[in-house]
Amino acid sequence: MTSSEYPGEYSVYAHSQGVQQPPYVAPVPPKQKKGLGAGAAIALALATSLVGGAAAGYTAGTVASSDNSQQTTIGAGDTENALEAPVKSQKEPAPEGSVEHVASAVLPAVVSIELTDGSRVLSEGSGSIITADGKVLTNHHVVAEAGTGRAQLAVTLNDGAKHPATFIASDVNTDVAVIQIEGVKDLPVIQFGDSDNLAVGQSVVAVGSPLGLSATVTTGIVSALNRPVRAAQGGGESSLMDGIQTDAAINPGNSGGPLVDMNGHLIGMNSVIASLSQSSGEGGSIGLGFAIPSNFARRVAEQLINEGEARQPMMGVQVDIRQVTDGALISAVQPGSPADQAGLKEGDVVVRINDRPIESSDALVAATRSFDFGETVHLQVRSAGSDETRTVDVTLSSE
Template identity: 60%
Template sequence: MTTPYPRNEDDNAAPPSETNTFEPVRSAYQSWGTSSPSSDVPVNPAWTSWDSDPAPSGTAPAKKQKKTVGLGTALGLMLVGSVAAGSIVGVATTQFGSDSSGTGAYNSLDQPSLQRTTNAEPGSAEQVAEQVLPSVVSIQALTRNSASEGSGSIISSDGYVMTNNHVVAGVEQNGVLRVTMSDGSTSEADFIAGDASTDIAVIKIRNATDLPVINFGDSDDIAVGQEVMAVGSPLGLSSTVTTGIVSALNRPVRASGEGGESSLIDAIQTDAAINPGNSGGPLVDMQGNLIGMNSVIASISSASDTGGSIGLGFAIPANYAKRVATQLIETGAVMQPMIGVSLANGANVSGALIASVQDGGPGAAAGLMPGDVVTKLNDRVIDSADALIAAVRSHDFGETVTLTVTQQDTSQTREVEVTLTSE
């Protein structure tokens, strides 16, 4: 992997807006195809009654491609050298005792095996893993030009699986999807719909019934410092769990693929170990509820372009992922809450600089003007264009938010109320 922070010289960034890319920078997380999802997907209002078209047949040579990820704030990272493999020598002491016959050593080979207690304590990592693992799958996506692996969460008993779009992108065009359950059984799956701008997709396991389903938690209720567990298939090691804490909330993280697609998430940051292959898998609380979908890592890389977890992982909040997945299943497309403005990168501007305001849009109705700099949304500090876009998307349609705005020319500050719409 490469570091996520230097600018990607191959990108030609368009002028910033509510939906486009800002300063894409490089880091590999997992391989995927570069084709964008098809918009010609079935429409179905139900979560559990989708009959998908068969996935195209044929397999493809494994040719991995890179995805770039970017953080709103650049951090200075050191390169780290490779760790040489070596042997670890352990020294153990054996306790000897004497029996009545005077013979000697205690030998555990001669003793009965101890039986492990199987009733895990509620809220323990063991209990959470036992609860969540059956509802998590490993995903293999094969196209003519690429092969990728990732993870997914089963969200309906008849086989809908929520995952990252970059895990399955391209399979709708002559690709093959296979999923592996926690018990080792495998099935083929069909691509339902995906969205590059949110990096969320839905697939459906064929002929599935009575599958275990993951429970959604409320990602608005999580707190920095609370314990969490990441579940997935890092480096192809299926049914892997790692634990950590929520390190931070509301991290605007932008990711862009080599095909030009870009996604922006208002991420949950965690130090639970996340590595390539965890993409699309769940981040759960210690009650086993899905609070996020693991999507991006920051990585210190070496000259060989490889890297792993350094305790900086990012997950899409569950409430947002649930809303997008519902839209993908019901309509095959995603709509985002918007305030009807275009944003610009302003020199020495601490906030989101408004470049233009859409006529008749919610921003215009609220009195926003070109040259305004948004510094807060409700109580949340806005320090960049990406931060405002991510914050707006984390709210819902029809919701009214309060923006703190400074006019660049006069330095006068005011508060405006904006009602979010889909247009």
């Protein structure tokens, strides 16, 4: 599966045996004394600790150190039969910022989504509850068939309760959708974070239902930002996102689920995975997943709820999608558009928008959509037949 593909829908054994210890036999001293190298000394120390650990059960205790402080140590258990001893429990509340703490806070606001035609499952995905009365943020490609009236939606809450749901609206160009769970109230809702403040390398958690396995939690980092990713949506249409790249495991079924920071705030919606698979089937995670930034998804969701459709800021240019490197080639400028008013011409090549390099036409479109309506952006533009660049300020279309 290529980067144009996205998640949709997909032992352990142990034994023990008592071993009688052989009698101890003292080793014969070597004829010539030799020193141990560092590697051998480490191996010997490791072997000693393993042998010691196998000799008896151990429990944690404390001893006084030379400075009279308390230190944790390991001591032998005070029972002859570990099977008859009570189970030791040291369960403590998860510290804030831990994955366990994030999971416990986020899972109640994450749902599994199933799309059926009455006899079979058409697609499966995930979603985030964004209103207490049951509105859910998810991907267009998860629920698109419900929008045509040819399929039914069902949502499973984190507590296992299953409810019918209705389609509100979706946008194929951005792959954002909103649905409504029926017959619910006072649901827990996810909290939005600010995706504009993300940093490469920060820890994140992905939550969803990969391969139908609900309430699955995976961890990773923000691998990169501002990745222009185009995904086929069927019927010759495609979506384009200015994606957050993450190595958190995302698989078919994670689509529409949240990517959250270590405060449990939604900073992205998992939507696309890259795969090395060359077959027509869907592949699994190879550590290249992409999420729609939360600020963008939130804006589109509000439009879908309030207006039933989504609109994006625009310059008023057409770009040549065959130009895949070295900037975005402008193939046409709409008369009277912001681009026309700013002086952009057919044949100009945009190589930078604000401080962000533009390497392709998709990068320019994705970057433009990520700005606010009416915002002024600064373009570095190379004129046709010239290697020189000039600065052009464009005020994007307003709402």
